[in-house]
Amino acid sequence: MKLLIGLVLFWAACPVAHAQATGYAGSAVCKTCHPDVWLNFYKNPHYRNLASGKAPVERSGCEGCHGPGKAHVEARGGKATIRAFSVMAPKQVLDGCLACHAKDLSRANIRRSSHTLAEVACTSCHSIHKSPVPKFLLAQKQTGLCYGCHSSVRAQFAMPFKHRVNEGFMNCTDCHNPHGAPAPTWRMASRPRMGELAAANEEACLKCHSDKRGPFAFEHPAVRVDGCETCHSPHGSANPRLLRRPVVFTLCLECHNGADSFGREADGITVQSPSHNMAQPRYQNCTTCHARIHGSNADPFFLR
Amino acid sequence: MRVNPIAILISAAATLAGQPPAAPTPAAVGTARGENVGGYNLTTAFETGYRFRAVDGNYGKYRSDVNYGNGLRLLSGSLTVHSREGRGGLFDEIVLSTLGLGNDPYQSSNLRVQKNRLYRYDFAWRLNEYYNPALPISFGEHAANTIRRLQDHDFVLFPQSSLRLFAGYSRNSQNGPALTTVQQFGSGNDEFPLFADVRRLRNEYRLGAEVLVMGVRLNILRGWDRFSDTTGATLGAASAGNNAGDLVTLASLRRAEPYGGSSPYWRATLGADHKLWAASGRFSYTDGFRRFYFDELASGTGRFGAAQNRQILVAGDGRRPVAAGNLTISLFPASRLTLTNHTAFHHARMEGDSVYREVNNATAFDNLLEFRFLGIRAISNLTDASFRAAKWATLYGGYHFSARRVRSRESETVGEFSDLRAAEQNNRLHAGLAGLRLNPAKPVRVSLDAEIGRADRPFYPVSEKNYHALGGRLQYKTKTLELAAASRANYNTNSVALAVHSSRARNHSLSGSWTPRDWLSLDAGYSKLHLDTVSGMAFFAAGLVEGQRSYYVSNLHAAHGGVRVAIRSRADLWLGYTRVQDTGDGRPAAAASSRGPDILAFRIAQVFPLSFESPMARFSMRLRGKLRWNAGYQHYRYGEEFFRQQNYRAHTGYTSVLWSF
Structure with missing residues (x-):
């Protein structure tokens, strides 16, 4: 039994083998032209793989998301020579992020979420390089993000009786899973479709x-x-x-x-x-x- | 280190977007922050100051809606520590944020500590002072003045590896005084207010693991959820009850009703994501139970003026095993096409045994043994397809099917007599969805969607039966300007031979934000929320009254606006305004409507016109490099049109200093 546990722990701690990928220039090259991004990148959660030095180049640093950068460097920039998220279709953005983030529990239903169907991609809410929010790389404070589209909900939270979202006691994500949740079977799979479930698939309330x-x-x-x-x-x-x-x-x-x-x-x-x-x-x-x-x-x- | 001006603008826009109460001041407004200490970069900001408020009118309603008080506060605080190389000693990141500490009614604190690849710890603590005078409901006798405290701890070991281990703990408590009511000495008798000392506690412990094998991630979580409630109720003084016309009085009452229980659960999740397909499955099982005891001893006079005493003793338990699961399969046969099928089931069994014994000086009462069973089984299958027809156009459609069976068994045993009733009801829902997304130019997005559903046997008269929903949204977005217009309508008709329920809900909204200069941003919006429902009613009023209708009309107009001006990068000024107004159905006085049931109270209850507005202003000025002075003011005015006893005006504000680096 101890041997089995030891093997499992050893396997878990093993670094992922470096793949000798072609077309990659390495993240160090990127900071030459993008110092503003590089300056604070050590505070970014995506820096972890780069810092460890154990992840393969295609799964870490700038090229982990933006793809091989050699052609981009040789062309002296340009959005056509690299994976630029600002010009990608929503599904491409989703695929790009899910390459690493797919298996997280909170994103298990993202393929059928109302946001995905409405072409709300990851970068609609997350700002990878310029997030003013310390957690989850949100493009702005959570209420501002959600109210941006759900203006009628904003009106509801301005009512005399309301859950204390504007006051900072609660967040939208206390009750909703913006990445998609299992169907709320207690309401015949009808709306709402983004409810974050309690432990036994019960209502978030x-x-x-x-x-x-x-x-x-x-x-x-x-x-x-x-x-x-x-x-x-x-x-x-x-x-x-x-x-x-x-x-x-x-x-x-x-x-x-x-x-x-x-x-x-x-x-x-x-x-x-x-x-x-x-x-x-x-x-x-x-x-x-x-x-x-x-x-x-x-x-x-x-x-x- | 310089603070990015775009981040400042985004933060400022977010501040106005949410328009929280006037505090705290966004830390991002400060000057360049951050100090390098050893191998770490450290930023911090703390805002401390004094709050004040003055209320004119119904103070209880103010506390229910706003609840900010006077006094010193740590209005907000933040601390971040980051390892500059990503290879720190005991930790690589600390992120701490606090809000309202001191004595605010809404307080929170969040902490994250992590060491890359080794561990991650998240902690969240929240406090909410809940005050509810509840004037229009239950004669104001279900008021509450409680404090709810929530905390969550989550620890992950090896957060970036193929094997992750989880541990967690959550605590939820609610304590404080409250009022409740009890009816005494027989059905139809008077009711009496009681004091309740609320004491509720819930603890949840979690352990789990996640393993990634050949692209498939298996996540297993085991939780133990324990709860208890030792709320007691007492009668403060002898009471004649709410209805002076009857003879029922309550001289004394003592009640204890403790309960405790647990909801241990298992949850397992599987997930895989590949180029041509993705799948995720989830299964959870919860085995909930509670044990309770109820002891109430009351004395007073009955409806004919005779002395009464009564003791009620109840003991029993409740059980609720719940099994739920879902499986989602997505196929990507072409880069433009996504097909998704989602199957879910939910099976809940609720059972309870209750032994009721009543002893009083008027009648002898045997033990009453009651058993209740309520079983709900629901199965859903949802299929959606999304097709990108062109770079600028995407279509999607879906078909959703749900089937639900509700079964119940009720038995009552008194002495030799026993009664058992069983029932079953099935409901099936078929729903279709369709939508269109257009992106004719980069800044323009248009979305249209529709849904239609048919249920054959909904559970309630107000449930969705024959419904359809239509929605549309138009957005224009550039780096400095965002404009949006949205409209959504939901219609439902649920009719049977004797009663009809029909509801119409329509929301229309316009919103925009504009940042023409670094020093100027504007934000405004308007929403109209219309709801009208007609429901069949039957009730007793000197005999059975049938064929009556309940009309409810709400016409809510909500508007907000805000502007931020930065003055020579030294000072910032925010001005904002929100207003909500329900115009009802336009009647000038509560009773001025001939539509609705014959009873006046029913016609009055059809509308609830009111207005709630709140202008606010904030000013923040840099005193020195790391020090700012802030001041804020927010006014609240609540006014009901017909019944004015809850109206109030409140002036709230704060002055504070923000220290940051």
Whole structure:
């Protein structure tokens, strides 16, 4: 067993063999004409392979991404003689980056992500050489990046009730995977398609709101079947508690109307009790009595 | 070392794009920074100062929306240490950033330490003061004043090798006072406010490994997720309840309801990426359970004025094993064509046993044994194709199919009597997608997309059944100017014989940013978000009322604008403004609508017109090479049109010094 572990560790630590590739000039040549890029490149995560000196030339340094540079040097520059990302098609950019980054877990679904289908390539959000953000080489602060295209979402985060994204407490990537996520099966594979899942393919909301996660003895199917968005607008809302309606009773009654074919037994979701006279204000605040509406351990009607 | 002016501009634009509250000042605005110490380059920036605020109006609503207070703060901090050769001693990189430390309601700190090829450690800590007066909901009796603290630790050994080892720990706690309510001494009786001392804790431990063999990466993660809640509830003083008209009172109440549980999980992922194909698969299994106990002792008077006491004892457990997986296969038969198929399944079983025993002085009550099962199984298959027809045009299309089965079993046993109900419902969704991307000139991008879906048996009356969505976006982008216009519409009709649910959501937006000079940048945008829904309702009001409709109309207009001016590279001025306004359906007063159900409260609830605006200004001036003085001001005004008890105006601001090198 020790021998096996030793072999595995030795194999893992082994440097990748240098390939004698042709057409490469070496990264040291590049800094002659691109000193602005080279000056801070030691702070760039891509510098690691170069610093180690153990990665092959085609997988490290400038030519790891930009391809063989000999022709580019001999031509004294020009975008036609090297892989220039600024003139590449989105798919070419994606292929170039995925040559190294494909197998990371967070990018497992990037080929079918909505961003890829919309031709949002890696360089749309990442600035490899001039990132002002210390982590992930983002082209700008994350909210600025996302709001740049998702302007309606920006409007939602300007609402009185919102998750604290603009305040810096949260990031868009706490709930979303911009590289593509598995289909959200709890909503019939429908939208949203970029939700970052919690551990058990659950909604991202439950990563923080763990008290709503259960399991409860009495689950509210509204929470489990179609998810939190059935009642809440997660980005922001003019309504308290990010609800989809300004008052609770319309939210509840729009489902609890007894209409045929819905609910677990397909005979309608239960109409409220005859003892509730909705003309009286006391019955217009459903959660005053049904206080454990997300799920209860003690009461099937979520009273306690 | 010089700070790149482009980076400064990008950072400034980002600042305006997000328009966070007035602090902190972006560190990138400072002068050239960075010192070489030994083999390392070190940069640091710390901004400390004093916040102030003055609120006129509903202070509780201000705390709910904004919540900044007075006092000294470390508004922001950053530290970076980089090995200049990439071969440092114990580490090659340290990146630390902090926000709002001291006493801000939103605080965070992030740290990364790594040694190339050997290890990487990431730490994130966050704190959120959550305050909710909840005036319109539950009579304001579900308020909360809690603090949530989150922390995540992730350690990777050999981060660049073929074999990577992971360890992680996350902690999530929520503590603080809150209010809740309870209904006592029988169904339909009065409800009473209670104090709750919220004490929630969740700990997660992770261990994993990733190995790369012949181009295939296998990632396995094992997690242990443990949670507990020891929130208790008490009655502060004897209460007559919310409804003075009845005789129910509550003289005393004591409640304990601790629970604890665990959600251990496995996750395995496989991935491979080749020239002609790529595949990734993921499987996870979570075995969640909780055990609980509930003990409530109450005394008071019942609905007829007689003395009552009641003790409720509940014990049981809940279980939720969840298995989920997906497999994505992408094919690249030609450089212009990408075909992707994604298959996913999700299977959750939720079971709970609950033994309920009630003892009171009015009725004898046997043990009630209840069992609940809710099973959800969903399978999805999604196929998408993307074809680059020309350098300037790409087409894509897709077909998505999902099938979901929801099963339930409910049994109740009281003494000799037992009842069992079982049900099953199946829903299938077919959806088609199509899209077009055009790039007629380098700065111009046009995207159009459409989706149509048909579900045969959705679970809720408000779920998507017959829906379609249309979207379009036009973008013009150069190095100094970016203009965008977007429009999206979602329509859904979910109708059965007795009730109809119809919703229309339309978003239109315009945005632009312009940086004509190094010292000037502008940013502005406008969004219109329209939503109207019609839903069938049935309820009791002196008898069953059917055939009623709930109308909800929201017409939200959101606008923002900002300008940044740099004055002779010595000072920077930002001015910004945001405004959100819901104009509702245009009615002048809450009750001034004849549309909707007969009950006035229903008609009033159909709209919620309000406005929320926030102008802001920031000024930053270089005092010396490494020192800047900053000041910021942000005003908030919240105003509801019909019910004004939550309205407020707030003045917030700060003054600070930023030290950086």
